[in-house]
Amino acid sequence: MTDLKDAATQVRLNAHAPYSNFQVGAAIRAASGAIYQGCNVENVAxxxxxxxxxxxxxxxxxxxERIITEAYVVAGSPMPVTPCGGCRQKLAEFAAHDVRVTMATTGGVEQVxxxxxxxxxxxxxxxxxxTS
Incomplete structure (x- = not known):
């Protein structure tokens, strides 16, 4: 899990959030064990x-790859931020019902x-x- 936390924390710093100043980082582990990162990218629209x-x-x-086995999301907020509704559906496309999603703050508070x-x-x- 530490590798996912580190990956999400690192990529968060690359977020493009000039409008909200709310940087979010995410890391997912695929079935192969590979880790993929993403950060929020805002647009003026x-x-x-x-x-x-x-x-x-x-x-x-x-x-x-098509299978998520674990996910970690981190933001600089006072409490862990859950994925938005759209991202929950996107995660559900590739993750089984029992896949753990850890939401965290940069201060170290985690919710699984x-x-x-x-x-x-x-x-x-x-x-x-x-059906017919």
Whole structure:
């Protein structure tokens, strides 16, 4: 876990957050054991920004991997920041219900939840199956 924490903490410093000044770093471990990082990238047109979790997932997929086994998200906030709703769904696309997601502050406070805790009743591929 220390390697994920270090990766998320390091990449957080690269965040492009000139509007909110709220830097977030994320690191995910793929099934291969490789770690992928992402940081938030803001845009003056707010909805066009990218969350740290989405950046890490994009890096993982670009490398040809599709399974998240663990995730770590860190921000400079007074309490751990959970992934936004969209990122919860993005994580659920690649992570099983029992995958641990650690949310942390730069001050060292951590909160661990599973994907099932973060997104109960997640919409998944099984919902896309058709019946006659």
């Amino acid at each position: 707010y909805p066009e920004g990218t969350c740290a979790e989405a950046g890490a997932i994009a890096a993982m997929v670009a490398a040809g 939840m599973t994907m099932a805790d973060l997104l109960p009743g997640a919409f998944g591929a099984a919902h896309m199956e058709t």
